[in-house]
Amino acid sequence: MHVTSSGETRVITAPFTGEPIAELPVSTPDDVHAAYAAARAAQREWAARPAAERARPFLLLHDAILDRRNEILDIVQDETGKARKHAFEEVLDVAGCALYYARRASRLLAPRARKGVFPVATRVSELRRPKGVVALISPWNYPLSLGVTDAVPALLAGNALVHKPDTQTAMSTLWTIDLLAELGMPRQIWQVVLGEPADIGDALLDGADYVAFTGSTRAGRKIAEEAAKRLVGCSLELGGKNPMLVLDDADLDRAVQGALRACFTNAGQLCLSVERLYVHASLFDAFAARLAGQAANLRLGAGRDWSADMGSLTSRRQLDAVSAYVDDAVAKGAAVLTGGRARPDVGPLFYEPTVLTGVTEEMRLCREETFGPVVALHPFTTDDEAVELANDTGYGLNASVWTSDTRRGRALAARINAGTVNVNEGYASAYASYDAPMGGMKASGLGRRHGAEGLLRYTESQTVASQASWLGFDAPAGMPYEKWAGVLATTLKTMRRLRLK
Numbered sequence: 001m002h003v004t005s006s007g008e009t010r011v012i013t014a015p016f017t018g019e020p021i022a023e024l025p026v027s028t029p030d031d032v033h034a035a036y037a038a039a040r041a042a043q044r045e046w047a048a049r050p051a052a053e054r055a056r057p058f059l060l061l062h063d064a065i066l067d068r069r070n071e072i073l074d075i076v077q078d079e080t081g082k083a084r085k086h087a088f089e090e091v092l093d094v095a096g097c098a099l100y101y102a103r104r105a106s107r108l109l110a111p112r113a114r115k116g117v118f119p120v121a122t123r124v125s126e127l128r129r130p131k132g133v134v135a136l137i138s139p140w141n142y143p144l145s146l147g148v149t150d151a152v153p154a155l156l157a158g159n160a161l162v163h164k165p166d167t168q169t170a171m172s173t174l175w176t177i178d179l180l181a182e183l184g185m186p187r188q189i190w191q192v193v194l195g196e197p198a199d200i201g202d203a204l205l206d207g208a209d210y211v212a213f214t215g216s217t218r219a220g221r222k223i224a225e226e227a228a229k230r231l232v233g234c235s236l237e238l239g240g241k242n243p244m245l246v247l248d249d250a251d252l253d254r255a256v257q258g259a260l261r262a263c264f265t266n267a268g269q270l271c272l273s274v275e276r277l278y279v280h281a282s283l284f285d286a287f288a289a290r291l292a293g294q295a296a297n298l299r300l301g302a303g304r305d306w307s308a309d310m311g312s313l314t315s316r317r318q319l320d321a322v323s324a325y326v327d328d329a330v331a332k333g334a335a336v337l338t339g340g341r342a343r344p345d346v347g348p349l350f351y352e353p354t355v356l357t358g359v360t361e362e363m364r365l366c367r368e369e370t371f372g373p374v375v376a377l378h379p380f381t382t383d384d385e386a387v388e389l390a391n392d393t394g395y396g397l398n399a400s401v402w403t404s405d406t407r408r409g410r411a412l413a414a415r416i417n418a419g420t421v422n423v424n425e426g427y428a429s430a431y432a433s434y435d436a437p438m439g440g441m442k443a444s445g446l447g448r449r450h451g452a453e454g455l456l457r458y459t460e461s462q463t464v465a466s467q468a469s470w471l472g473f474d475a476p477a478g479m480p481y482e483k484w485a486g487v488l489a490t491t492l493k494t495m496r497r498l499r500l501k
Contacts, residue, residue, distance in 0.1 A: 002174060002177055002178070002187065002192055003024065003025040003026075003027065003170075003174070003192050003193065003194050004027055004031045004032070004034055004035040004038070004191060004192065004193050005025030005026060005027050005028075005031055005193075005194070006027075006028050006030070006031055007025065008025065008026050008028075009023045009024060009025055009026065010023070010024055010026050010167055010194075011023050012024055012079065012167070012168055012171070014078050014079070014081070015079075015080065015081025015311075015312045015313065015314050015315070015347070015348070015349045016077075016078075016081050016302040016303075016311075016312055016347050017302070017347065017348070018348045021078050021079070022079075022171060024167060024170055024171075024194060025194065026167065026194045026195045026199075027193040027194055027195045027200055028195075028199070028200070029199070029200055029202070029203035031193060031200075032162065032193050032200050032203035032204055032207065033203060033207065035162045035191040035192075035193050036133060036162055036191075036207040038188055038191055039133045039160035039161065039162050039188070039189065039191045040132070040133055040160065041188070042160050042186060042188035042189045043130070043132060043133055043158075043159060043160035043189060045186075046155075046158060046160060046186060046189045047130050047158035047159075049158075050106075051105045051106040051109045051110075051156065051158075052105075052106045054105070054155070054156055054158065055101075055102040055103075055105050055106065055156060056102075056183075056184055057180050057183040057184040057185040058098045058099075058101065058102035058152055058155075058156065058180075058185075059098075059099065059102040059103070060183040060184070061094070061095070061098045061099075061102075061152075061179070061180060061183060062095045062096075062098055062099040062102075063095075064179060064182075064183060065091055065094055065095050065098075065176070065179065066091065066095050068179070069088070069091050071175070072091060072144065072172060072175055072176070073087045073088060073091065073304075074304055075171050075172050075175055076090055076143065076144050076172050077304055077311070078171075079143065079168060079169045079170075079171050079172065080140070080141070080143065080169055080266075080311075080314050081267075081302075081311050081312030081313065081314050081347070081349060082266050082267065082269075082311040082312070082314075083266075083301065083308040083309065083310055083311035084304060084305065084306050084308065085306060085308075086265055086266045086310075086311065087144075089145070089265070089428075090142055090143075090144040090145040090172075091144070092432075093142075093144075093145040093149060093431075093432070094144060094145060094148045094149060094176070096432065096434060097148075097149040097152060097434055097450070098148070098149070098152050100434035100435070100450075101152050101153045101156050101434075101454075101455055102152075102156065104452075104455075105153075105156040105157070105455065108128075108452055108455050108456065109128045109156075109157065109158075109455075109459070111125045111126065111127050111128075112125065112126045113125060114126050114463070115501075116465060118468075118471060119495070119500050120468070121467065121468040121470070121471040122465060122466075122467055122468070123465065123466045124463060124464070124465045125463070125464045125465075126461055126462070126463055127461070127462040127463075127464060128157070128456065128459040128460075128461060128462075129158075129459060129460045129461075129462055130157050130158030130159045130458065130459060130460075131157075131159055131209040131210040131233070131458055131459065131460060132159060132160075132209035132210075133159060133160050133161070133162060133207065133208065133209050134154045134159045134160070134161050134162070134208065134209065134210045134211070134212060134458060135161075135162050135163075135164070135204050135205060135207070135208035135210070135211045135212070136150055136151055136154065136161050136162070136163040136164070136212045137163075137164050137204070137211070137212070137213045137214070137215065137223070138150065138163070138164075138165045138166070138173070138214055139166055139214050139215045140166035140168050140169040140314055140315070141266065141269040141270065141271075141314065141371075142266070142270070143165060143166065143169035143170070143172045143173060144172040144173070144176065146214050147163070147165050147172065147173040147176070148173065148176050149449070150212050150214070150449060151163060151190065153449075153454050153455035153458060154212065154458045155185075155189060155190065156455060157455055157456075157458040157459050158459075159209075159210075159458055160188075160189040160190070160191070161189065161190045161191060162191045162192075162193060162204065162207065162208070163190060163191065163192050163193070164192075164193050164194065164195070164200070164204055165192070165194070167194045167195065167196075168314065168315065169314070170192070170194055173192065174192065177190050177192070197219070202226075205223065205226045205227065205230075206230075208227075208232060209232060210232055210233050210234065210457075210458060211223055211227050211232065211233075211234040211235075212234070212235050212457075212458075213234065213235070213236050213237070214236075214237040214238075214271070215238065216238065216239055217238040217239045217395075217443045217444070217445075220236040220238040220445060220446075223236065224236060224446065233457070234446065234447070235439070235445075235446060235447030235448070235449070235457050236445040236446045236447065237271065237397075237438075237439055237440060237444075237445045237447075237449065238271075238397070238440060238443065238444050238445040239271065239369045239371075239395060239397070239443070239444060240271050240272065240273075240275075240369060240395045240396075240397030240398055240440065240444050241275055241276060241367060241368070241369050241393045241394075241395045242272060242273060242274050242275060242276065242395070242397055242398040242399060242400070242418070242427075243274070243276040243277070243278060243389070243390040243393075243399050243400070243416075244258075244259060244262055244274040244276070244277045244278065244399070244400040244401075244402070244426065245278050245380075245386045245390060245399070245400065245401045245402065245412070246259075246277070246278065246279040246280060246283060246287060246402045247280055247383070247386070247401065247402060247403040247408070247409070247412075248280040248282050248283065249403055249404045249405060249408075250280075250283065250402040250403050250404060251402075251404060252283060252286060252287060252290065253290075254402070254424070255287065255402040256287060256290045256291050256294060257294075258400070258402060258424070258425060258426050259274065259277060259291055259375070259426070260291070260294055260295060260298070260353075261426055262274040262400055262426025262427060263275070263277070263295075263353070263373065263374075263375040263426075264295065264298060264309075264310050264353045264373045265426075266311070267310055267311055267312065267313050267351065267372060267373045268322075268370065268371060268372045268373040268374060268375075269313065269314060269318065269371055269372065270427070271397060271398075272397065272398040272420070272426075272427035272431060273371075273427070274375060274398075274400060274426055274427075275365075275369065275370055275374065275375055275376065276375070276376060276378065276389075276390075276393075277291075277375050277376065277377050277378070278377075278378050278379070278380050278386050278389050278390065279377060279378070279379060279380070280379070280380060280381070280386075281379045281380065281381050284377070284379040287377075288337060288355070288357065288377050291337075291355055291377070292337035292338040292355045293338075295338050295339065295353040295354075295355050296338040296339070296353070298310050298353050300343060300346045300350055300352070301346070302346060302347040302350075310353060310373065311350075312346075312347050312348075312349045312350050313349040313350070313351055313372065314349070315349070316348075316349065318349075318371065318372065319342060319349050319351060321370075321371070321372070322351050322370060322371070322372030322373070322374060323342060323351070324364075325364055325365040325368070325370045325372070325374065326340050326354055326356070326365070326374060328363060328364050328365070329356060329359055329363040329364070329365050329366075329376075332360070332362055332363050333358055333360065334356045334357065334358045334359050334360075334363060334376070335356065335357045335358045336354065336355075336356060337355040337356065337357060337377075338352070338353065338354065338355050339351075339352035339353050339354030339355060339373070339374075340352065340354050340356075351372060351373055352373070353373045354372075354373055354374045354375070355375055355377065356374065356375070356376045356377065357376070357377050357378075359376035359378070367393065367394070369395070383412055386412070387412060387415045387416060390416050390417075390418075391415075391416060391417045393442075394442055394443045395440070395442055395443050395444045396417045396418045396419060396440055396441030396442040396443070396444045397418060397419055397420070397439075397440040397441075397444035397445070398418055398419070398420050398421070398422070398427055398430070399413070399416045399418040399420070399421045399422070400421070400422045400423075400425065400426045400427070401413050401416075401421065401422070401423050401424075402423075402424055403423070403424070406423060406424070409423035409424065410423055417441050417442065418440075418441060418444075419437075419438065419439045419440045419441050419444065419445075419448070420438055431450075433450075434450050434451070435450075435451055436450060436451050437449070437450055437451040437452075437453045437454065438450045438451075438454075
């Protein structure tokens with residue numbers, strides 16, 4: 001077990017059954033300090049390797065994780081309680097993201113020639129240097145995907161990691177580290193610590209040269225404050241209250257099917273999940289009836305086969321929170337079209353897919369992130385009204401627009417204040433396009449994963465400029481500076497006319 005720990009352990013239970021499935025070591029602040037020391041020692045040799053050499057284990061990871069998918073699918077299901085098809089999305093994400101960065105790291109990290117102040121006489125290069133040791137804090141809801149896809153670009157950039165996955169869902173990270181070690185990755189560059197933020201959070205942040213965090217907005221604000229005190233960078237992918245807009249020309253069947261996946265994948269425990277669904281008034285009644293009917297027929301299941309449409313919530317705390325949000329809304333007048341109750345007959349942490357109407361401002365789930373299988377439906381009459389409703393939130397992570405006119409949908413998408421907007425898809429078309437950045441606006445975070453930004457955030461840019469000995473910035477010997485100023489002014493104007501600047 002590759003966890004830096006002094007010996008204390010914690011028992012992990014399966015959401016499907018409540019039965020123990022593992023006993024994992026937990027860390028102390030001294031353990032965190034030891035993990036940083038080991039990571040720093042390993043990072044120097046790792047960073048000295050060419051980027052192409054660093055990429056080799058991650059190129060191999062693509063096929064290896066797909067070939068051994070049944071092993072990791074079992075682990076992800078055991079620790080999260082999600083349906084197997086939703087666990088498979090995590091496997092696909094790791095394979096695709098690792099391949100994207102492994103193929104592009106050398107080019108993204110290569111020195112780039114920049115224009116100097118004087119052509120020929122000034123030679124300028126932009127270099128990319130690793131931050132050093134990155135603190136990676138990943139959540140419980142997508143432990144394989146979010147634990148690994150943020151780690152891969154950090155390591156490819158030449159950094160080492162001290163990684164704190166959520167203890168409940170750490171086994172998928174540990175399995176992947178073992179797999180990468182088999183593929184040639186030096187084990188010491190990826191250190192793991194486990195424990196509660198109150199116990200090891202300060203030590204984790206104090207040792208970091210950069211912090212990558214995925215989690216709640218509340219926790220993200222605290223991490224940003226601590227990083228700012230030390231003047232180290234951070235990227236924060238935080239919460240969302242994501243809207244889906246169904247326009248008057250949308251294909252009703254496709255939109256309903258898209259909503260089922262956008263709202264109930266991983267039992268709604270997805271930062272990109274749709275929780276606010278705005279439907280044009282002309283389609284509202286038909287859409288609501290179809291969505292409620294199909295949501296009621298989703299198969300809940302607690303097995304390792306592929307039959308379940310939706311799995312369990314991951315923790316008792318999350319089940320209690322979802323129940324409280326729905327109960328509060330119903331008590332204040334919301335109507336339940338389907339769902340609205342826990343399902344202990346299926347497993348201890350199951351909650352039915354829930355569709356509500358009549359959700360108003362005095363209800364907590366109107367604006368707060370529910371993070372469960374719950375969606376509220378609202379009608380609208382014009383595109384302008386739909387955009388206004390979509391933007392009426394403190395969050396800005398993801399959005400979805402459904403229409404038969406793609407040009408109309410893309411134009412409307414550009415008016416929505418969200419880091420990713422999908423047209424005729426709930427979340428996957430933007431998220432899985434690894435060449436494009438993904439992240440949040442407003443209270444949904446800082447920085448971006450994916451794309452060039454997703455790797456370069458883990459680097460410091462350095463400018464190296466060399467000046468020819470025959471042309472300097474001081475006046476030549478014996479020349480009055482006033483005359484030299486005239487020469488420089490004439491030279492600069494000539495360079496502009498010749499488009500040399």
